Amino acid sequence: MSIHRTVNLQCSASTRHQVQRYRGLLLGILLCLYLCAGCHAEVFKLGYLTGSQRRPGNLDYQRPGITISGAISLAVAQVNAGRLGTLGHSLEFVVAETYGDEVASIRQTAALWTQQVAAYIGPQETCVHEGRMAAAFNLPMISYYCTHRDPSNKLDFPTFARTRPPDTQISKSVVALLLAFNWTQVSFLYLDDVSSQYQPVAETILSTLVSAGVSVRDIRTWNTIYHHGFMANPFDALVEQTHANTRIYLVLGHYYEHVGLMVSLQQRGLLSQGEYFVVGIDIEQYDPAKPEKYLRGMLMEKVEPLAAQAFQSYLGIVPTAPISFATFANEVNKYMERPPFNFPNPLGLFGGAKQISAEAAYLYDAVHLYANSLLTVLDSAGTFSRRSNNINSSDALPDLNLYRNIDWVAGVRPAAAPKCGFGGEKCVNYTGEISAGIAGGALLLLGLVSLVLYRNWRYEQELDSLLWKIDFREVQVHENEKEQQSQKPTRVSCWKMPVTIGLCSND
Structure with a gap:
């Protein structure tokens, strides 16, 4: 029996052409800039908004920029060596540090405008207010990291584009899976720690579930990143509070935290009969080289037998890994050690390299998206006509394709609710x-x-x-009857009285 299952979710037509739609939006903006600049060779400056450093005293910020920033150097070098360079034009970029702070990010957005950048690449964690500022400045902003759903509204964010799928795409994949298996009642558990990384994703998922008619019976959170086997399991209490009111769990958090929920359910014996099931949601890129790591805690070396058995009742939704990512990661690592970043590689002496996250690919794509749009404008030589684009995001759900049948624990798909209801109300x-x-x-x-x-x-x-008593004075005897009775021989006789009571005497 397979303990690791893969679900392929194909995007809808509007989603598949997301980059093309964003490219159309950029073309109109770039055309205006190009017509103003003339036809001579020009250097187009990009403003790179990134979080690569920590403020003094802040030891919690993860600094995503130190593992992805080399991608912008790689992309700019490729663009300048390509057709844009042959036309006599080139790209360059300036780095604007945000420290992962929204206020700093907004301040840097304004500062880059004063430096006359041609476009923004970023921002990183936040993008709502920055996107409105870019619209006010009439400058393209291509985000490679932020997943907030609000900037997808092109009426309010006409110059905003992104290469990383927004939260709505994650939530639509979740809903597509649930509806495919008729799981219309769920309990939702998610990580709500100080970084608030999963909070906006959770809000989008909840909104999409309600819109799709999926009933959320319970919503629970845990507040500290959980490392299985080294900390008290927060899912023990969450399962205790929710298991009587649900059969299908949704869990959003780091992949290694999902192990805690699965082990807790298995220890209570809830998975043995195939009545319970878990759908795990991970926003980090899938690692096809190490599939076994999804069955154990991050700090553990081996998979627990209990966890392996529990994951027979689990389906995961994760972003697909890009093709040839290892080669790309090596190039990104090389450029990160060069100016303007100069990020050292602590594993270089041992022949190792930093682990590059998927956001590096999104950053790389953001530069090429801008460059391709710029080339289209340059080729048009002022004759480019911007066609109207569909600015409304599609509500269509992805298609679910299973590569093989699922071996359900009980032989049949778990139901979203017991036959008689959670309280037995349907079988009175x-x-x-x-x-x-x-x-x-x-x-x-x-x-x-x-x-x-x-x-x-x-x-x-x-x-x-x-006892009947009659007054003698009330008894009346007729004389003729008395004479007749006196002439008869002596005998015991009974006189019939008018009151139907017999009087007996001895004559």
């Missing part, structure tokens, strides 16, 4: 109530009959116990 049995009603009616009828019989019996008893 009225047999007891009906039986009680019949018995009650019979007892009532028996009681009425008994009461009538008792009343009759009681009446007869009262009649039998009466």
